[in-house]
Amino acid sequence: MITPKVSKLVNKLAWTARRFGRPAPIDVLYQGGSKDRPEYIKRIRGPVYLEPLHGYAITADGVLVEETMDPHYYIKVPTATWRHGLPSMLWFERTVRRQDLIDHHRSVVSLRHQWEWNYYHFHLDVLGKMKLLSEHSVLDGRPLALGRYVRELSFAAEVLRKGRLSKRDWLIPDADNRRIILADELIYCRIDGVVAGDRVRYLLDQMELPPPPLDSRKRIFLNREPPATRVASNFSEIRPLIEERGFTIVDSAKLSTDEKIELFSNIRHLVAIHGAGLTNVIYRRDAPLSLMEIHGSSYIPPDIKIISNDFGYTYRRLSCEPAKGVDPQHANIYVEPTELCRAMDELLQT
Helix, strand or coil: CCCHHHHHHHHHHHHHHHHCCCCCCEEEEEEEECCCCEEEEEEEEEEEEECCCCCCEEECCCCEEHHHHCCCCCCCCCCCCCCCCCCCHHHHHHHCCCHHHEEEEEEEEECCCCCCCCHHHHHHHHHHHHHHHHHCCCCCCCCEECCCHHHHCHHHHHHHCCHHHHHCCEECCCCCCCCEEEEEEEEEEECCCCCCHHHHHHHHHHHCCCCCCCCCCEEEEECCCCCCCCCECCHHHHHHHHHCCCCEEECHHHCCHHHHHHHHCCEEEEEEECCHHHHHHHHHCCCCCEEEEEEECCCCCCHHHHHHHHHCCEEEEEEEEECCCCCCCCCCEECCHHHHHHHHHHHCCC
16 A cells, blocks of 8 residues: 555656656746745746645646745644645646536635644634735735635634635635646745734734733633643643632633634633644734743744744743653643742743
8 A cells, every 4th residue: 555655755756757847937926035034926827727635736737836835944744645745647637637627717826835724824824825915916806725624624614704804715625626726827925934923913804803802811721632642641630730820721622713712812821731722822912911831841832932922922931841752742741730830820920
């Protein structure tokens, strides 16, 4: 049986060979950012196809444009077949001969991204592209292409029903990924993955969310429960310490988008085990928030600190002992009770 990784390698070799001597017709509409973190908006002059499963653009003469799915930084790619890989050249050639499977558009904007199905990346790196595109008048009148995950993950569909987002023309693959988009031109972009605040504010404006209250005193401990990874292995031990300090324990994975917005827009003090649920601090939007992120000592993610800096939150970390012999990013952690008490008491003074 061919594994997803082997399949991707075989397909990559085939597409690379096909690309040799055939430059894709690409125009640069905008170039900015820095040398280390470039930003751009580019256009592929069509006809050009956008294949549904992985999200890559493919020109009419069969050149796969890999940078249409480039993230703004490297991260280990998951191995699930619908999240990892390149389309089969044989599939592509068969599909484009089927006129009944072709959806033709004059101009399409692709918001596809390597980790588009992830809660954090959907908000920051998929919908986060909209601000840059809007600044250069690219969004107006053009449909926006997303992935199949919108049909499968409730949070994505719920966000797209908010405010002005609900009025946009979204192109979402059919459930079987059989249909393929054909466009006279395809526009895609790359954004600076470090500067988060302005693109998040633009997204929140698009969602038409009211400003959060400034006088909230809510205290929340954001927990993770199995089957999630990075859970606190001694949670039963630390739970009384959390509750006696007035923190309500919440697992955001169990909440709808409306419930997350309501909860996080009203938090004043937040203690959280690192995970995608921390993305919801964007709903506090510039209002006072003191938060502490709990993580394994071998894995120190920068994302929430970046958001906190951009929104003026007070940010702290508590480093904990991870389980041995496990991928550091996903290892469960032991939260030392005395250290947790000290850290929570200090956080409550801010």
